[in-house]
Amino acid sequence: MNPVHHVGLVVMAAVWLGCAVLLARSGVRRGAVLLAAAAVTIGVGVALEGVDGVALAAQLTAGLVLGPLAVLAYPRPGTLSRHVDRAAGALLVLAAGVAAAVPEHAGIVPAAAGVIGLVIVHLWWRFERLTPDGRRPLVWLVIGLGVPAVVAFATSIVVEGTPTTQALTLVALGVPAVCMVVGVRRPDVVDARGIVVEATVVGVTWTACLALYVTVASTLALTTGTDPAVGVQAIVACCCAVAYRPLRRLLHSTVDELLFGRRPDPLAAAARVAGGPLTDPGDVLARIREALVLPYAAIHAAGADVACSGDPTPHVRRFPLDHAEDDLVVGLRPGDLQLSRADAEVLALVARLLGQTRRAEALAAELSQSRAAIRGAVEEERRRLRRELHDGLGPTLAGIAFTVDAVTNLAAGGSEQVAELLRLLRREASRAIDDIRRIVYDIRPPTLDQLGLRGAIAQQAHVLRRADLEIVLQVGPDADELPAAAEVAAYRIVTEALTNAARHTASRTVTVTVTREGDDLQVAVTDDDAGSVDREWVPGIGLTSMQERAEELGGRLLAGPTPSGGRVVALLPLG
Template sequence: MSAALVASAALGLVTTGSGWVVRKSGRARSSAVALVAGGLLLLLASGLALLGSDAAAGRIFLVAGCLALPLAVLSYPRLSWRDPLSFVVLVVLVGGGAISAAWPVAIYPLGFVVVGALLVHAWWAFEQGTSDDRRALTWSTLGWIGAGLAVTFLGFLGESAGTGVMTDVGPVFVVALAVGPVAMAIGVVRPEVVDVRGLVTQAVVATTVFLAYLSAAIGLASAIEVVGGTPLRATPLVVLCGLLAFGVRPLQVLLRGVVDQLLFGDRPDPLQAATSVADRIGDDPSLALAAVREALVLPYASLRAGGETLASSGTEVTHTRVLPLRLGDDEVGEVVVGLRAGDLSLDAGDADVLRIVAPLLAQTLRAQAMSRDLQKSREAVVTAVEEERRRLRRDLHDGLGPTLSGVAFATDAARNQLHADPARADELLVQLRADTTRAITEIRRLVEGLRPPALDQLGLVGALRQHASTLHSAAGTPLPVTLVAPAELPPLPAASEVAAYRIVVEALTNVVRHSCATSASVELGVRDGALVLAVRDDGTSDSDWTPGVGISSMRERSLQVGGSLSAAATSAGGVVEATIPLGRAG
């Protein structure tokens, strides 16, 4: 079995498989049918050639290569023949393919016509197609043009070496053509596997550099031969090629810069871009991202934290790169940037700029998080105030209101009975006094709910001592409470004083209700401009505390005044610690 037949059979298998994959994707059905038909024809022709039927095999090879495969390319990713240009191309392709298959002598001139028609149609379909169609067409065009360039280059080598096209390098020709069907399958199944525009850019640059190098080498060698009258020997030719190789890298950089400028405009200078971004980043993440995108000419940028996108700018693209944002040892989030069309990776200069501005973006992210926390704290305060107002309204309406109304009615009734029935009037006055006493008690209860009177009478330490003296353990015996405090506390804002009192009272109440403690202690102190308090007991616990209403209430009270609270069970007993800013006393 010759290498050419093996290569043809391999091409048939690849083409059939690619057509089947395209068919399963649900797109480009007409192209899939043509691919499968072309692959099966190649397999049939290979089999016939193996059996010795060279004439029939050659005819089937021509039908597959001149008609089936071009039809697959023409109908990819969708068959459109109603517009005039597509119809003309279809007629040219079918006619040229049929003539080439029937009259092999015409295959070379008609081949150029068919290839030109396919290129024109690819351009037209790209202009008229959707974004998905354009991506698929880019894959297909890149695959087939790449295969064509490989075949052309191998043909040039074969001609230079004096070999026959289908004897030495012919099998490689056939294998190179397999790139086309594979690219078509990728274009409809996984076009996002890599940014195909980046591959196009790399291919254009590499091809241009290669052709320029080859042309320069051949041109210089020919010129030296013409001037010297004799061909260059091997050693001078190698030296010449080596000298020309020094220009390959600069030419690549130059061409990449030209392509970048044509596609994306001028690339920014990294230092200028970093300076521009640093000057424009503020507390608004959206503005910061817009500054990053504008400075680096990026299509997309976003800030994420905890898997949630906090802010974004631009249009999201398929290919992105992620850079972590750190403040010290803490990772506060990450910045996601979209690659420019045609880029396969993040440019080194762009990466340097992002590393420079990453701390500023991290600060922006932290500022936004603090702003959210502040907003939540404000909402909690407003909610607490509204709840307290609702409670007061309910207590006044349902408790004190009816009592005072009863007092008013009893007063009227007593006046009416004062002369006619003094005894009845006396009873009404006794009831009136009882109702008045209840109203006073209710008012005192409401006032104490707003602010314990003991704070105004005894101060924070005295009020806590008074409350501690009334506590009893679960067994009914008095609970010893040790209170340690400075001789004199600095002036406290009213809100901080009430919060500290309520936290200690709630913590001691939890000791009485939920622990088997035989004693407790309360420590008050001032540290770093804040009131620090701790409530400890000697009760033991087999498991960690589950935050309930009491702990949640204490934590909310501390947060409302800008403080913090922690509560936990330890091996020595329960501990509740709170820090309350002193602020400015009124």
């Protein structure tokens, strides 16, 4: 044994000692430590290939102990499987000891088979008990273990023992470490299940095409008794190449259906989504998910979700809605790396429809806000005009009337013609004062400014109260702090409804309810006239005026009989 071999043994011993020290500490990623030890052991085994027994011992230690133990400890042992991990580790060490103890290496193959079976069973056991987030690192681990297995199988079939295959095998042995790191650090960088599905489909398709080529070539050779010519082999290879894409598509759809169920027809899905109403974003997103079998769908605007359906997924695809910066966000199905072209076209079409709907809703909201602002400005202007008429023109006319009275008193006993003219002037001034008062009341009832909405309604109820009629007021404490337009509309609607109930029904009790519901004011007037149930309410001037007052503010009014009596309900926006 030359000095290089001694150095290799010392390095391997030092690595194992260091691993033992690290594994004794808490908080250490045992999988990474064991994997590093396995890599160093394999390297030392390659360097000591000429030493009898040492290379084999290194390979057995790395392949049957350190590597599988790294898999068992990945990503980290948990309380759920701690005892199972320890038992599996003990069995691995026992298998390695059996493989080394059996003479002439006869126990290596059975021990390797047992270790592989034990690792598979252990991974399956953990996979079944982990949450979806905890399973992602294990899927990456399976990918990492599958790559060197496939490479080893392929190189053993095609050509074995060349420097190229040895280098390829060493590179493949480094893939598990990379996949394990990705599984711990960035398990959601790509859907690992999609990689597994794609790799399986590609591998099976290549195998099928190769089997087809071998079958056809062998059949021709058996039939003709000689090997096919190069041209014939080229034609067979071209036919296999042409069959590759359809076969791959067929296999992919079959695997999709087996794993995730039958996918819907994109055109039928588009018709189903576009055929329903698009006004409710939540309902539209639910139809999109149901039609295309998607796990998640949302409308994203201004850095937040306006509406969503389903559970968020780590991998999504965005489709612009052509409205501001809104996007239609959909989650990829489990096992999909991307959406199919047909699904993408359907979602792009739906996104354009949603964009138009969102734009129409935005315009309608702006129109409603503008109308409310205009109505509020008009009501404020009417309040100012009422104040000017009441405080300016009204006193002026009253002063003129008083002056006429004074002149009449001074002219007493004078010309009868002068007295008649003064009386006429007094009547005209009184009529003008009455008109001013009526205009002032029509513009805005003075009682609203004097008593507030609650007091004004109470005063009107007192005026309309009969001996056999009780009016119950239920006005919320925040009903007096309302915009001028909503305040006037609520007062007019309540006044008209009370008047109708007092004059046209046999009610014993009328209940007035005024409450603030968020950004809306709800006004309700109900009576207990059971006889109104059988009578049809024909809209007259009163109902029509109430309807118009509610619609002027962008609200709505419902009026009609109920099993317990008549009811008038108005919902008035305050914004």
